[in-house]
């Protein structure tokens with residue numbers, strides 16, 4: 001009986017602990033930072049249109065799709081749902097972002113996304129498994145990828161609702 005009395009509070013506190021961890025994971029699913037000033041409020045130079053409304057055969061969408069599928073889909077998933085084949089290997093609560101989530105790119109403008117493509121990696125503030133891609137793409141290619149991630153996720157950038 002004495003043992004039981006000891007075990008019950010231990011089990012209870014473990015249960016509470018795991019709830020707290022679960023809640024923390026939920027809160028930390030997507031973290032947004034303050035981008036460098038030069039990225040703030042940048043418009044996509046390729047088009048002023050809402051990327052979500054661009055046709056499937058738009059040349060920038062097609063180019064963005066090709067680049068996204070070759071580079072980003074391993075983590076963020078072909079459907080932009082954060083379920084790429086690499087995603088399950090992540091041991092941290094911060095996982096490849098599900099772009100269809102209304103708290104993710106739908107809450108951001110395109111300048112912020114450019115900043116996230118250019119910067120990243122294990123350094124402050126990200127401590128992220130996502131590398132920085134600054135020198136891997138031309139500026140045009142980056143903007144094409146940005147158009148595509150909105151289109152593919154079916155969400156609009158902040159301010160283009």
Ligand code: HEC
Pocket residue numbers: 030031032068071072073074075076086094095096097103104105108113116117120126128129130131133145149
């Ligand atoms: C190795 C896996 C991996 C690859 C490949 C990858 N990402 Fe990520 N990405 C992540 C992780 C993990 C996060 C969440 C942590 C963070 O914010 O850095 C993330 C976050 C992001 C965010 C921030 C979203 C938000 O709501 O704050 C954007 C935008 C993004 N990725 C775009 C891309 C693009 C575009 C590519 C391809 C050029 C790409 N990622 C490739 C793992 C990856």
